[in-house]
Amino acid sequence: MHRRLRIRVGPFALLVILLATFGCARGSSVSIVAHDGASRVQVAVEIADTGAQRETGLMYRTHLDERAGMLFVFSDASELHFWMKNTVIPLDMIFADARGRIIGIVANAEPYSETPVGVKGASEYVLEVNGGFCARHGVQPGDRFEFQGFTPHARE
Numbered sequence: 001m002h003r004r005l006r007i008r009v010g011p012f013a014l015l016v017i018l019l020a021t022f023g024c025a026r027g028s029s030v031s032i033v034a035h036d037g038a039s040r041v042q043v044a045v046e047i048a049d050t051g052a053q054r055e056t057g058l059m060y061r062t063h064l065d066e067r068a069g070m071l072f073v074f075s076d077a078s079e080l081h082f083w084m085k086n087t088v089i090p091l092d093m094i095f096a097d098a099r100g101r102i103i104g105i106v107a108n109a110e111p112y113s114e115t116p117v118g119v120k121g122a123s124e125y126v127l128e129v130n131g132g133f134c135a136r137h138g139v140q141p142g143d144r145f146e147f148q149g150f151t152p153h154a155r156e
Contacts, residue, residue, distance in 0.1 A: 028149040030071055030127060032094075032102075032139050041067065041137040042148075043129060049073040049154045058128055059086040069129035075154035077124040081116035084109050090131030092139075095123040100145035100152075105134050125152065 028047055032040045044067060048054045054072050058064065074080070077098045084091070093106040095118065104119025108131040125145060133139070 028071075028147075030069075031146040031148065032137070033144050033146055034138075035142045035144075040139055040143060043067050043069045043127065045069050045071040045127070047071050047073060047150060047152075049152075057082075057087070058089070058091065060088065062088050064089060064091075064130050066130060066133070069127050069133075071152070072126040072128070073152050073154045074124050077122035079118065079121065080123045080126060081118035082106075082109075082126065082128075083116050084111055084113040087111055091128045092131055092133045093117065094127040094129070094134065094139065095119045095121070096125040096127070096145050097122060098124040100125065100147070102139070102141050102143045102145070104141055105139065107134055108132060 029042050029044050031042045034040055044065075046069075048057060048070055049072075054074075057072070058070050080095065082093055087109075088111055090111055091109045093109055094102055095104045095106075096102050103121040103123060106117045106119065109117055127145070
């Protein structure tokens with residue numbers, strides 16, 4: 001005799017399942033590649049591609065794994081400036097143009113600072129990682145991002 005198992009899923013559980021299935025860029029990463037094609041480092045990324053996600057960023061986080069970060073994606077390249085309001089840990093901010101080429105780095109941005117920081121030139125992507133990351137991994141302007149597991153377009 002077979003019994004039919006019936007599972008009831010509440011609205012909250014359904015939302016969690018849907019977000020896990022469709023809302024997360026699971027396995028998303030950015031490889032940073034040197035100008036000679038050598039791979040420098042791969043970073044597992046959370047993607048901030050909406051205004052609300054970009055506004056919150058890494059605020060209030062007390063820890064970030066060494067090879068983890070947040071990739072801010074904008075719909076158009078422009079000169080961007082970030083601040084560290086409510087950001088507990090020092091960060092390196094890696095600015096890249098529309099082709100993913102790194103145009104500049106803000107190293108060890110000061111926690112809690114409300115002073116805007118950025119680099120000269122138009123960026124479409126900003127990767128935030130732990131302070132000192134770029135020095136530890138040899139990341140420098142001229143290197144480029146290679147995206148894995150997602151298509152980098154802002155959802156605005």
